[in-house]
Protein backbone atom coordinates (compact mmCIF):
# COMPACT_ATOMS: atom_id res chain seq x y z
CA UNK A 1 0.00 0.00 0.00
CA UNK A 2 1.79 3.21 1.02
CA UNK A 3 1.30 6.71 -0.24
CA UNK A 4 0.12 7.96 -3.54
CA UNK A 5 -1.16 11.47 -4.05
CA UNK A 6 -0.71 11.88 -7.81
CA UNK A 7 -4.09 13.44 -8.58
CA UNK A 8 -4.47 15.82 -5.67
CA UNK A 9 -4.48 19.47 -6.77
CA UNK A 10 -1.43 21.38 -5.57
CA UNK A 11 -1.77 22.52 -1.98
CA UNK A 12 -4.62 20.14 -1.20
CA UNK A 13 -2.81 16.85 -0.72
CA UNK A 14 -2.37 15.74 2.86
CA UNK A 15 1.29 15.92 3.93
CA UNK A 16 3.20 12.70 4.56
CA UNK A 17 3.11 13.17 8.33
CA UNK A 18 2.72 10.53 11.02
CA UNK A 19 -0.88 11.71 11.41
CA UNK A 20 -1.75 11.09 7.77
CA UNK A 21 0.03 7.72 7.79
CA UNK A 22 -2.18 6.79 10.72
CA UNK A 23 -5.28 8.18 8.99
CA UNK A 24 -4.59 6.13 5.86
CA UNK A 25 -3.99 2.99 7.85
CA UNK A 26 -7.21 3.53 9.79
CA UNK A 27 -9.15 3.92 6.54
CA UNK A 28 -7.53 0.85 4.96
CA UNK A 29 -8.32 -1.22 8.04
CA UNK A 30 -11.94 -0.05 8.07
CA UNK A 31 -12.32 -0.85 4.35
CA UNK A 32 -10.82 -4.33 4.79
CA UNK A 33 -13.05 -4.92 7.82
CA UNK A 34 -16.15 -3.90 5.84
CA UNK A 35 -15.28 -6.38 3.07
CA UNK A 36 -14.69 -9.19 5.56
CA UNK A 37 -17.73 -8.41 7.73
CA UNK A 38 -20.09 -8.52 4.76
CA UNK A 39 -19.01 -12.12 4.06
CA UNK A 40 -19.04 -13.14 7.73
CA UNK A 41 -22.39 -11.53 8.67
CA UNK A 42 -24.28 -11.81 5.36
CA UNK A 43 -26.34 -8.66 6.00
CA UNK A 44 -29.69 -8.19 4.31
CA UNK A 45 -29.91 -4.92 2.38
CA UNK A 46 -33.34 -4.53 0.81
CA UNK A 47 -33.85 -2.39 -2.26
CA UNK A 48 -36.43 -0.18 -3.84
CA UNK A 49 -34.72 0.07 -7.20
CA UNK A 50 -35.29 0.41 -10.90
CA UNK A 51 -36.67 -2.28 -13.17
CA UNK A 52 -33.77 -2.07 -15.65
CA UNK A 53 -30.92 -3.25 -13.42
CA UNK A 54 -32.68 -4.97 -10.52
CA UNK A 55 -31.14 -8.38 -11.28
CA UNK A 56 -27.61 -6.97 -11.54
CA UNK A 57 -28.07 -5.17 -8.20
CA UNK A 58 -29.19 -8.36 -6.45
CA UNK A 59 -26.39 -10.48 -7.97
CA UNK A 60 -23.72 -7.94 -7.03
CA UNK A 61 -25.03 -7.79 -3.45
CA UNK A 62 -24.93 -11.58 -3.23
CA UNK A 63 -21.44 -11.72 -4.77
CA UNK A 64 -19.98 -9.60 -1.94
CA UNK A 65 -21.69 -11.69 0.73
CA UNK A 66 -24.94 -9.80 1.33
CA UNK A 67 -28.54 -10.82 1.00
CA UNK A 68 -30.92 -9.05 -1.42
CA UNK A 69 -34.67 -8.35 -1.37
CA UNK A 70 -36.41 -6.10 -3.89
CA UNK A 71 -39.80 -4.53 -3.12
CA UNK A 72 -42.21 -1.93 -4.51
CA UNK A 73 -45.18 -1.65 -2.13
CA UNK A 74 -45.23 0.68 0.91
CA UNK A 75 -45.92 -1.96 3.57
CA UNK A 76 -43.31 -4.32 2.11
CA UNK A 77 -40.73 -1.54 1.96
CA UNK A 78 -41.39 -0.74 5.64
CA UNK A 79 -40.95 -4.43 6.45
CA UNK A 80 -37.60 -4.78 4.69
CA UNK A 81 -36.42 -1.46 6.13
CA UNK A 82 -37.09 -2.80 9.62
CA UNK A 83 -35.64 -6.24 8.93
CA UNK A 84 -32.55 -5.16 6.99
CA UNK A 85 -29.20 -3.86 8.14
CA UNK A 86 -29.46 -1.12 5.50
CA UNK A 87 -31.75 -0.16 2.62
CA UNK A 88 -31.01 0.93 -0.93
CA UNK A 89 -33.26 3.46 -2.68
CA UNK A 90 -32.72 4.05 -6.40
CA UNK A 91 -35.22 6.21 -8.30
CA UNK A 92 -34.22 5.05 -11.79
CA UNK A 93 -37.67 3.98 -13.02
CA UNK A 94 -40.52 5.41 -10.97
CA UNK A 95 -44.01 3.95 -10.74
CA UNK A 96 -47.03 5.72 -9.20
CA UNK A 97 -46.82 3.54 -6.08
CA UNK A 98 -43.43 5.08 -5.26
CA UNK A 99 -45.24 8.30 -4.33
CA UNK A 100 -46.37 6.40 -1.22
CA UNK A 101 -43.50 3.93 -0.78
CA UNK A 102 -40.49 6.26 -0.88
CA UNK A 103 -41.57 8.98 1.62
CA UNK A 104 -42.88 6.36 4.06
CA UNK A 105 -39.72 4.28 4.01
CA UNK A 106 -37.25 7.17 4.21
CA UNK A 107 -39.15 8.54 7.22
CA UNK A 108 -39.08 5.13 8.90
CA UNK A 109 -35.38 4.62 8.22
CA UNK A 110 -34.59 8.02 9.66
CA UNK A 111 -36.69 7.37 12.76
CA UNK A 112 -35.00 3.99 13.26
CA UNK A 113 -31.55 5.50 12.72
CA UNK A 114 -30.97 2.77 10.12
CA UNK A 115 -28.49 3.48 7.28
CA UNK A 116 -29.80 3.88 3.77
CA UNK A 117 -28.15 4.56 0.43
CA UNK A 118 -29.60 6.90 -2.18
CA UNK A 119 -28.90 6.79 -5.92
CA UNK A 120 -30.63 9.83 -7.48
CA UNK A 121 -30.64 8.30 -10.97
CA UNK A 122 -31.75 10.64 -13.76
CA UNK A 123 -32.55 13.45 -11.33
CA UNK A 124 -34.41 16.20 -13.16
CA UNK A 125 -36.73 14.01 -15.24
CA UNK A 126 -40.38 14.47 -14.30
CA UNK A 127 -42.31 15.97 -11.41
CA UNK A 128 -42.52 12.84 -9.20
CA UNK A 129 -38.75 12.23 -9.29
CA UNK A 130 -38.11 15.86 -8.30
CA UNK A 131 -40.73 15.77 -5.54
CA UNK A 132 -39.40 12.51 -4.05
CA UNK A 133 -35.76 13.57 -4.14
CA UNK A 134 -36.54 17.02 -2.70
CA UNK A 135 -38.52 15.40 0.11
CA UNK A 136 -35.57 13.22 1.16
CA UNK A 137 -33.44 16.12 2.35
CA UNK A 138 -34.43 15.89 6.06
CA UNK A 139 -34.13 12.10 6.15
CA UNK A 140 -30.37 12.08 5.50
CA UNK A 141 -29.11 9.01 3.64
CA UNK A 142 -25.95 7.51 5.16
CA UNK A 143 -24.50 7.28 1.65
CA UNK A 144 -25.38 9.17 -1.51
CA UNK A 145 -24.01 7.50 -4.62
CA UNK A 146 -24.31 8.92 -8.08
CA UNK A 147 -22.47 10.01 -11.15
CA UNK A 148 -21.01 13.52 -11.21
CA UNK A 149 -23.96 15.22 -12.89
CA UNK A 150 -26.46 13.59 -10.52
CA UNK A 151 -24.47 14.68 -7.46
CA UNK A 152 -24.30 18.29 -8.70
CA UNK A 153 -28.05 18.26 -9.44
CA UNK A 154 -28.97 16.79 -6.03
CA UNK A 155 -26.92 19.44 -4.22
CA UNK A 156 -28.71 22.02 -6.40
CA UNK A 157 -32.13 20.61 -5.54
CA UNK A 158 -31.28 20.66 -1.84
CA UNK A 159 -29.93 24.22 -2.05
CA UNK A 160 -26.38 23.26 -1.06
CA UNK A 161 -22.96 24.62 -2.11
CA UNK A 162 -21.59 23.31 -5.38
CA UNK A 163 -25.02 22.36 -6.65
CA UNK A 164 -26.69 23.47 -9.86
CA UNK A 165 -30.18 22.92 -11.19
CA UNK A 166 -28.79 22.80 -14.73
CA UNK A 167 -26.04 20.16 -14.25
CA UNK A 168 -25.15 17.93 -17.19
CA UNK A 169 -27.47 15.01 -16.39
CA UNK A 170 -28.27 13.35 -19.73
CA UNK A 171 -30.89 10.69 -19.05
CA UNK A 172 -29.08 8.36 -16.65
CA UNK A 173 -25.59 9.49 -17.75
CA UNK A 174 -23.16 12.19 -16.64
CA UNK A 175 -21.54 14.85 -18.76
CA UNK A 176 -19.76 16.57 -15.85
CA UNK A 177 -16.36 15.48 -14.51
CA UNK A 178 -15.94 13.95 -11.06
CA UNK A 179 -13.73 16.90 -10.09
CA UNK A 180 -16.55 19.32 -11.01
CA UNK A 181 -18.78 17.52 -8.49
CA UNK A 182 -16.33 17.72 -5.59
CA UNK A 183 -17.84 20.79 -3.87
CA UNK A 184 -21.36 19.39 -4.24
CA UNK A 185 -20.25 16.05 -2.80
CA UNK A 186 -18.60 17.72 0.18
CA UNK A 187 -21.67 19.88 0.84
CA UNK A 188 -24.01 16.88 0.63
CA UNK A 189 -21.81 14.88 3.03
CA UNK A 190 -21.72 17.77 5.51
CA UNK A 191 -25.51 18.05 5.31
CA UNK A 192 -26.16 14.33 5.90
CA UNK A 193 -23.23 13.64 8.24
CA UNK A 194 -22.63 10.56 6.07
CA UNK A 195 -20.64 9.87 2.93
CA UNK A 196 -20.97 10.69 -0.75
CA UNK A 197 -19.49 8.58 -3.56
CA UNK A 198 -19.15 10.19 -6.99
CA UNK A 199 -18.47 7.70 -9.77
CA UNK A 200 -16.59 8.20 -13.03
CA UNK A 201 -13.15 7.43 -14.46
CA UNK A 202 -11.61 8.17 -11.05
CA UNK A 203 -14.18 8.02 -8.25
CA UNK A 204 -14.34 10.44 -5.33
CA UNK A 205 -15.59 9.43 -1.88
CA UNK A 206 -15.95 12.02 0.88
CA UNK A 207 -17.31 12.36 4.39
CA UNK A 208 -17.08 16.16 4.22
CA UNK A 209 -13.72 16.15 6.01
CA UNK A 210 -11.48 14.08 3.75
CA UNK A 211 -11.83 12.91 0.16
CA UNK A 212 -10.46 9.68 -1.25
CA UNK A 213 -9.90 9.34 -4.99
CA UNK A 214 -10.20 5.68 -5.91
CA UNK A 215 -8.49 4.40 -9.06
CA UNK A 216 -9.18 1.49 -11.39
CA UNK A 217 -12.29 0.24 -13.14
CA UNK A 218 -12.68 0.16 -16.90
CA UNK A 219 -14.32 2.29 -19.60
CA UNK A 220 -16.38 -0.86 -20.32
CA UNK A 221 -18.28 -0.20 -17.08
CA UNK A 222 -20.00 2.70 -18.81
CA UNK A 223 -21.09 0.31 -21.60
CA UNK A 224 -22.96 -2.04 -19.24
CA UNK A 225 -26.16 -0.77 -17.66
CA UNK A 226 -26.27 -1.10 -13.90
CA UNK A 227 -22.63 -0.70 -12.89
CA UNK A 228 -23.66 2.47 -11.04
CA UNK A 229 -26.91 1.05 -9.61
CA UNK A 230 -25.27 -2.15 -8.39
CA UNK A 231 -22.43 -0.12 -6.85
CA UNK A 232 -25.12 1.56 -4.73
CA UNK A 233 -26.59 -1.82 -3.78
CA UNK A 234 -23.17 -3.09 -2.71
CA UNK A 235 -22.59 0.13 -0.74
CA UNK A 236 -25.81 -0.68 1.14
CA UNK A 237 -24.50 -4.17 2.00
CA UNK A 238 -21.33 -2.61 3.40
CA UNK A 239 -23.30 0.17 5.16
CA UNK A 240 -25.04 -2.55 7.17
CA UNK A 241 -21.72 -3.56 8.71
CA UNK A 242 -19.52 -0.42 8.56
CA UNK A 243 -19.56 3.34 8.99
CA UNK A 244 -20.70 5.27 5.89
CA UNK A 245 -17.30 6.48 4.66
CA UNK A 246 -15.64 3.07 4.99
CA UNK A 247 -18.68 1.40 3.41
CA UNK A 248 -18.76 3.83 0.47
CA UNK A 249 -15.02 3.55 -0.13
CA UNK A 250 -15.11 -0.26 0.21
CA UNK A 251 -17.84 -0.51 -2.45
CA UNK A 252 -16.06 1.97 -4.73
CA UNK A 253 -12.68 0.23 -4.38
CA UNK A 254 -14.28 -3.19 -4.88
CA UNK A 255 -15.81 -1.96 -8.14
CA UNK A 256 -12.56 -0.45 -9.34
CA UNK A 257 -10.64 -3.63 -8.60
CA UNK A 258 -13.24 -6.03 -9.99
CA UNK A 259 -13.73 -3.81 -13.04
CA UNK A 260 -10.02 -3.85 -13.82
CA UNK A 261 -9.84 -7.62 -13.40
CA UNK A 262 -12.96 -8.24 -15.52
CA UNK A 263 -11.68 -6.05 -18.35
CA UNK A 264 -8.58 -8.24 -18.65
CA UNK A 265 -10.78 -11.25 -19.43
CA UNK A 266 -13.79 -9.84 -21.27
CA UNK A 267 -14.18 -10.01 -25.05
CA UNK A 268 -16.86 -7.32 -24.96
CA UNK A 269 -19.48 -5.73 -22.73
CA UNK A 270 -21.64 -8.88 -22.45
CA UNK A 271 -18.94 -11.13 -21.08
CA UNK A 272 -17.61 -8.17 -19.05
CA UNK A 273 -20.69 -8.34 -16.81
CA UNK A 274 -20.18 -12.07 -16.18
CA UNK A 275 -16.46 -11.67 -15.43
CA UNK A 276 -17.23 -8.66 -13.25
CA UNK A 277 -19.60 -10.63 -10.99
CA UNK A 278 -17.01 -13.43 -10.79
CA UNK A 279 -14.34 -10.91 -9.80
CA UNK A 280 -16.57 -9.32 -7.12
CA UNK A 281 -17.27 -12.79 -5.74
CA UNK A 282 -13.55 -13.52 -5.34
CA UNK A 283 -12.50 -10.24 -3.65
CA UNK A 284 -11.08 -10.30 -0.14
CA UNK A 285 -11.27 -7.42 2.32
CA UNK A 286 -7.50 -6.94 2.15
CA UNK A 287 -7.54 -6.83 -1.65
CA UNK A 288 -10.27 -4.18 -1.60
CA UNK A 289 -8.31 -2.10 0.90
CA UNK A 290 -5.16 -2.38 -1.22
CA UNK A 291 -6.83 -0.89 -4.31
CA UNK A 292 -5.02 2.45 -4.87
CA UNK A 293 -6.54 5.65 -3.53
CA UNK A 294 -5.31 9.19 -2.88
CA UNK A 295 -6.35 11.05 0.23
CA UNK A 296 -6.82 14.78 0.76
CA UNK A 297 -8.41 17.08 3.31
CA UNK A 298 -11.39 19.02 1.99
Ligand SMILES: Nc1ncnc2c1ncn2[C@@H]1O[C@H](COP(=O)(O)OP(=O)(O)O)[C@@H](O)[C@H]1O
Pocket residue numbers: 146147148172173174199200201202203216217218219220221222226227228229231252255256259
Ligand atom coordinates in the same frame (compact mmCIF):
# COMPACT_ATOMS: atom_id res chain seq x y z
N1 LIG B 1 -14.09 5.54 -17.85
C1 LIG B 1 -14.13 4.77 -16.75
N2 LIG B 1 -13.00 4.20 -16.29
C2 LIG B 1 -13.01 3.43 -15.20
N3 LIG B 1 -14.14 3.16 -14.49
C3 LIG B 1 -15.29 3.70 -14.88
C4 LIG B 1 -15.35 4.53 -16.02
N4 LIG B 1 -16.65 4.95 -16.17
C5 LIG B 1 -17.34 4.40 -15.17
N5 LIG B 1 -16.53 3.65 -14.37
C6 LIG B 1 -16.93 2.88 -13.18
O1 LIG B 1 -18.22 2.37 -13.42
C7 LIG B 1 -18.99 2.37 -12.23
C8 LIG B 1 -20.28 3.15 -12.47
O2 LIG B 1 -19.95 4.49 -12.64
P1 LIG B 1 -20.76 5.48 -13.60
O3 LIG B 1 -20.75 4.96 -14.99
O4 LIG B 1 -20.22 6.84 -13.35
O5 LIG B 1 -22.19 5.39 -12.92
P2 LIG B 1 -23.61 5.57 -13.56
O6 LIG B 1 -23.82 4.28 -14.30
O7 LIG B 1 -24.52 5.74 -12.40
O8 LIG B 1 -23.55 6.77 -14.45
C9 LIG B 1 -18.10 2.94 -11.16
O9 LIG B 1 -17.51 1.88 -10.46
C10 LIG B 1 -17.03 3.72 -11.93
O10 LIG B 1 -15.81 3.76 -11.26
Ligand SMILES: Cc1ncsc1CCOP(=O)(O)O
Pocket residue numbers: 050052053092093121122172224225226227228229230
Ligand atom coordinates in the same frame (compact mmCIF):
# COMPACT_ATOMS: atom_id res chain seq x y z
C1 LIG C 1 -31.00 2.80 -18.35
C2 LIG C 1 -31.82 3.15 -17.19
N1 LIG C 1 -32.99 3.84 -17.33
C3 LIG C 1 -33.62 4.06 -16.19
S1 LIG C 1 -32.79 3.43 -14.86
C4 LIG C 1 -31.56 2.83 -15.85
C5 LIG C 1 -30.40 2.11 -15.33
C6 LIG C 1 -29.23 3.01 -15.05
O1 LIG C 1 -28.19 2.25 -14.51
P1 LIG C 1 -26.73 2.84 -14.24
O2 LIG C 1 -26.93 4.25 -13.77
O3 LIG C 1 -26.16 1.97 -13.20
O4 LIG C 1 -25.98 2.75 -15.54
Ligand SMILES: [Mg+2]
Pocket residue numbers: 121146147172228229
Ligand atom coordinates in the same frame (compact mmCIF):
# COMPACT_ATOMS: atom_id res chain seq x y z
MG1 LIG D 1 -26.53 5.61 -12.40
